[in-house]
Amino acid sequence: MKETELEELSPAATRQAIDAGKVFAALEAARAEAAQVRGGMYWHKGSKARPDTPYLVRTTPAGGETSLGLESEETRLIYERFMTRKAAAEARLRQLREAMEQHRRMNRALRIGHCEPLVVKLLNQLAQADLSDHFRVVSTHALYAYGAEAGVHLQAGALATRDIDLLWDVQQRLRFATQLARVDRSMLGLLRKVDPSFRLRDDQRYTAVNQDGFEVDILRREQAETDPHPIKLSEADEDFWVVQARHAQQLLDAPPFSALIVATDGTMARMHTLHPLSFVRFKRWMAEQTDREAPRRRRDLLQAEVVEGLVRDYLPQWAEAR
Structure with missing residues (x-):
């Protein structure tokens, strides 16, 4: 291959490409984690049979709903774990997006x-x-x-x-x-x-x-x-x-x-x-x-x-x- 057919990245551009790639890979993983907790959960007021006992509902981004059972120690634990995991996933995704924007600017500045x-x-x-x-x-x-x-x-x-x-x-x-x-x-x-x-x-x-x-x-x-x-x-x-x-x-x-x-x-x-x-x-x-x-x-x-x-x-x- 003739040398005129390619141009090697400078050492600074190479380091930036490597660093940006690591953040992008982390962002991919964070998106996959966030996808697992898309939608939400909420406590429905109760059923006709048991109006005083709320039940847990899982929602999807498309508007679907699935009952996960009446309020109990088990469903309260499911709710708490889901909400904690969702908040952590969203926070990590937000942080990595902000970091990726910084790398985007560096990528452009170094003409990577x-x-x-x-x-x-x-x-x-x-x-x-x-x-x-x-x-x-x-x-x-x-x-x-x-x-x-x-x-x-x-x-x-x-x-x-x-x-x-x-x-x-x-x-x-x-x-x-x-x-x-x-x-x-x-x-x-x-x-x-x-x-x-x-x-x-x-x-x-x-x-x-x-x-x-x-x-x-x-x-x-x-x-x-x-x-x-x-x-x-x-x-x-x-x-x-x-x-x-x-x-x-x-x-x-x-x-x-x-x-x-x-x-x-x-x-x-x-x-x-x-x-x-x-x-x-x-x-x-x-x-x-x-x-x-x-x-x-x-x-x-x-x-x-x-x-x-x-x-x-x-x-x-x-x-x-x-």
């Missing part, structure tokens, strides 16, 4: 990130909706994860793109549908929480594009015997119809890889993608497809060479062939 803020917002929205595990970034944007793990900035030639490809695991479609329904009516609706200008393309219903021309594509493996086809991500009137992609099953089978990426505004997100050498093999395969435009094939080959060089020079722990 060079990814578009929109990508970070999208990944964080998926994480907040508990949908991250259903997608892998398999496009050019995966290079941000590899570069971040290596502590380098890759140059624009390998990163030039205005779209992100999200590979969806069709085998988990029922679990995905259940979780999506908890947070939004559609995947497009979830995407519009990131940018309200996103619209599905009339000629490609698997692609959403915003007012700035940035595209989000949702891909799936080629149809297997057990797969329904075609597939729409929700029952909403307007939502993604997921497109079949060649070689996608190999990408789903590849070992996972995740890293914290940083945007130009200092915000951070965790990106889930695939083992870097699996990415290399995929890009080399893409470069050999004669039905693909020549400029795209040249970029595929460039990206394969860049990631291969990153593994060799900066990520030896990922050098095992996969």
Whole structure:
């Protein structure tokens, strides 16, 4: 790999990236803890049968309610433990968010990130909706994860793109549908929480594009015997119809890889993608497809060479062939 294809972070930027990453990881854990105590508990006045005896009710963020039993030593202890745990979780989450804002400013001041803020917002929205595990970034944007793990900035030639490809695991479609329904009516609706200008393309219903021309594509493996086809991500009137992609099953089978990426505004997100050498093999395969435009094939080959060089020079722990 040519030195002109990357720029190593300065020692100060490297230290800041490490410190910010630790706080972000702690924030992820705090969010998971807070999610376990979402909703609340309260004492209901009593039932018709026992109007003088309150009973404990657990509430959900969606407005659901479950009775946990009449007031007793046991239910009072449940209530006290829940409220203590909830208060502690919320306090820790608040403190870590404040710390993360300080790190965001430092990240920006030291120019640690060079990814578009929109990508970070999208990944964080998926994480907040508990949908991250259903997608892998398999496009050019995966290079941000590899570069971040290596502590380098890759140059624009390998990163030039205005779209992100999200590979969806069709085998988990029922679990995905259940979780999506908890947070939004559609995947497009979830995407519009990131940018309200996103619209599905009339000629490609698997692609959403915003007012700035940035595209989000949702891909799936080629149809297997057990797969329904075609597939729409929700029952909403307007939502993604997921497109079949060649070689996608190999990408789903590849070992996972995740890293914290940083945007130009200092915000951070965790990106889930695939083992870097699996990415290399995929890009080399893409470069050999004669039905693909020549400029795209040249970029595929460039990206394969860049990631291969990153593994060799900066990520030896990922050098095992996969």
